[in-house]
Structures are given as structure tokens and as C-alpha cells.
Amino acid sequence: MNEPIIFINCFEVPNGREDEFFAKWSTVNRYMRTKPGFISNRLHRAAAPDARFRFVNYVQWRSVADFRAAHDDGFRALVERPDWEGISYTGAIYDVIQEAAADQAAA
Numbered sequence: 708m709n710e711p712i713i714f715i716n717c718f719e720v721p722n723g724r725e726d727e728f729f730a731k732w733s734t735v736n737r738y739m740r741t742k743p744g745f746i747s748n749r750l751h752r753a754a755a756p757d758a759r760f761r762f763v764n765y766v767q768w769r770s771v772a773d774f775r776a777a778h779d780d781g782f783r784a785l786v787e788r789p790d791w792e793g794i795s796y797t798g799a800i801y802d803v804i805q806e807a808a809a810d811q812a813a814a
Contacts, residue, residue: 717798719794719795744776
């Protein structure tokens with residue numbers, strides 16, 4: 708079996724629009740979770756209010772084909788709305804090239 712693919716999406720959200728962004732993102736996330744091949748996601752929020760990328764979404768998909776198929780007309784209808792103006796995002800599929808855990812002796 709192949710490893711899942713990882714999509715990481717970084718969002719630039721203007722100060723004061725965090726709650727609005729989270730509501731919009733939650734709607735899109737509910738839609739994407741219904742798509743074949745969706746495994747899981749974790750949305751991270753920057754601890755520093757001046758961070759460039761205020762939110763980072765880490766998503767696992769079963770395959771690139773599933774990921775691409777999920778970005779359909781329904782998805783586009785949710786994210787291409789004028790009320791998303793001013794919120795930008797940058798995303799890509801990533802490969803894990805190294806993974807580590809704490810050494811047992813240090814723990």
C-alpha cells in the first residue's frame with residue numbers, strides 16, 4: 708500500500724478576520740471530509756499574532772487522484788466567493804523526507 712499524500716495549505720488572514728476565516732474554512736472542511744480518499748486534517752493557528760501565515764492546514768489524502776478529484780465544482784463554489792477576498796493561501800503536496808521522535812533515554 709502507498710503512503711498517503713500530504714497537502715499543506717498556509718493562509719494569510721488579516722487581523723480581526725480570524726473568526727470569519729475559521730467559519731468559512733469549517734464549511735469547506737466539512738465538504739472535503741465527505742470526499743473519497745480524505746483521511747484527516749489538522750488546522751494550526753499561529754501563536755504569534757504577527758505571523759505571516761496565521762493558519763496552516765495539514766491534510767492527508769489517500770492519493771493524488773483523490774485530492775485532485777475532491778477539488779471539484781462544489782469545492783470551487785465554496786472558495787471562489789467574493790467574501791474570501793483579502794484571505795490568501797498557498798498550498799502544495801509534500802513528501803515526508805525525515806521523521807523523528809524523542810529518544811527514549813531523553814524522555
